[in-house]
Amino acid sequence: MRHVLFALFDNEKDAETCMHVVRALPGLSEACTVLLHHDKVNRLDVPLAETGAREGVTTGALVGSAAGGLLSGLVLGPLGFIAAGPLTAALFGMLGGGAAGALGGGLAGAAEPDPVLQDVEREVKAGKVLLTVEVENTTQADDVERICLAHQGYIARKPVFGFWSHRLRRDDAA
Known part of the structure; x- marks a missing residue:
């Protein structure tokens, strides 16, 4: 089962450095997609699983x-x-x-984008840089998340229960 991680960065330099480290990750196949979004999120690059x-x-x-x-x-x-x-x-x-x-x-x-994706789009329009990484398993997802956090990024998460929880949290990076 494929997983998509959304990592937001305050500046482009940290995002690009993180992207190069993720692409060099051992065991990451060519089928895994790593994309950097600067001004807007291209919805055509987001898989159907990331809908509402x-x-x-x-x-x-x-x-x-x-x-x-x-x-x-x-x-x-x-x-x-x-x-x-x-x-x-x-x-x-x-x-x-x-x-x-x-x-x-x-x-x-x-037909609607995922609520997390809507929050991420607002952040990108406000000047953040988004790195999307599609991986094949949870082990790769954990490795990519660890790398993103080490490069000053923070991960946008889906709420486990309910729709009212904070999806974008600054303290995730701590």
Whole structure:
């Protein structure tokens, strides 16, 4: 599975030095992409995995489950369409609504860039330099992250839980 790291630098000299060190990293294959972005992030260079699909699936599943459970529990149960009663109707509605919501949310989210990428774009427009590195495994990702931090860069991270956590944190470089 491929991983993409986003490292932001305050100046171009540190970013270029880091880029050369990363490209010389032993075990990094030619299939791994290392790009430097100065003025803007070229979205064509960013893989499809870096979209808002994950957030869309989560949001769609939650909203679909709630809406499906509520509507089917209130409508199908009392009307007698499901003989087992309102609770069973609500459970079936939650399952169906969650599946439909997840599918719709994933498709809608795939059209949006990842929230982390939006934060990174704002930083690049404000004058930072971005180094994107696509690696093949987590061992390479850890090595690249260590190199970027050693060259005064900081890594943009996806939140593990929730959408409210700070994605770009200055104290990651410490």
